[in-house]
Amino acid sequence: MATLVILRHGESVANRDNIFTGWSDVPLTAKGRQQAAAAGQLVAATGLQFGALHTSMLQRAIVTSNIVLAAIDQLYIPEYKSWRLNERHYGALRGQNKAAVKARVGEKQIKIWRRSFKTVPPLLDHVSQDRRYDQFGPHVEPRGESLEMAYHRLLPYWNDQIAPRLLDGHNQLVVAHGSTLRALIKYLDHVADADISQVEVANGEPIRYDFDDRLNVLRKQTL
Numbered sequence: 001m002a003t004l005v006i007l008r009h010g011e012s013v014a015n016r017d018n019i020f021t022g023w024s025d026v027p028l029t030a031k032g033r034q035q036a037a038a039a040g041q042l043v044a045a046t047g048l049q050f051g052a053l054h055t056s057m058l059q060r061a062i063v064t065s066n067i068v069l070a071a072i073d074q075l076y077i078p079e080y081k082s083w084r085l086n087e088r089h090y091g092a093l094r095g096q097n098k099a100a101v102k103a104r105v106g107e108k109q110i111k112i113w114r115r116s117f118k119t120v121p122p123l124l125d126h127v128s129q130d131r132r133y134d135q136f137g138p139h140v141e142p143r144g145e146s147l148e149m150a151y152h153r154l155l156p157y158w159n160d161q162i163a164p165r166l167l168d169g170h171n172q173l174v175v176a177h178g179s180t181l182r183a184l185i186k187y188l189d190h191v192a193d194a195d196i197s198q199v200e201v202a203n204g205e206p207i208r209y210d211f212d213d214r215l216n217v218l219r220k221q222t223l
């Protein structure tokens with residue numbers, strides 16, 4: 001039996017300013033750092049010892065994870081960063097103000113772009129060619145993703161890097177993003193495609209999953 005704790009990063013400057021973010025690499029606000037520290041205290045109170053930390057290649061998640069590891073006095077554990085844990089890529093919506101887009105396209109359309117499983121947002125004309133992804137080959141950076149596409153690029157990471165460690169009995173900590181964690185919750189909780197639009201993950205709110213030795217969920221709890 002092992003435990004997984006998942007955590008969305010603290011408030012970013014884009015969250016504060018209501019901007020579509022996705023793979024844009026934006027920093028935490030002061031409030032976001034406080035949320036990360038508070039989340040760290042909640043995780044510390046569990047007394048859990050983690051075998052590894054998994055996070056994305058985006059600073060809002062990386063910095064949150066550093067703050068949490070310091071709070072739980074486990075800065076020494078292995079830390080893995082993967083583009084597969086990056087936020088869902090918001091395509092051509094990224095950088096745009098959500099309220100302004102809503103005023104332009106209407107509430108129904110923006111809800112579909114933000115919360116449906118299968119709808120792909122308007123795509124970028126070209127990939128950004130961010131050099132941090134060069135080492136993984138040319139097809140890693142998308143021009144935009146549906147939640148379904150993010151789900152399918154996340155799952156290999158779960159299967160190869162997280163699930164085996166849990167099956168070996170080692171607790172795992174995942175610090176990632178709203179939509180990649182919604183995708184993981186969809187997988188773990190068997191949420192139907194149509195129902196995933198109801199699932200929200202708040203900044204800095206740790207969620208704990210306890211598993212049996214075959215990785216069935218025994219208990220889920222928001223800390």
Ligand SMILES: O=C(O)[C@H](O)COP(=O)(O)O
Binds near residue numbers: 090114177
């Ligand atoms: O990428 C973003 O803009 C946020 O991290 C998540 O935004 P959403 O709640 O609009 O999907």
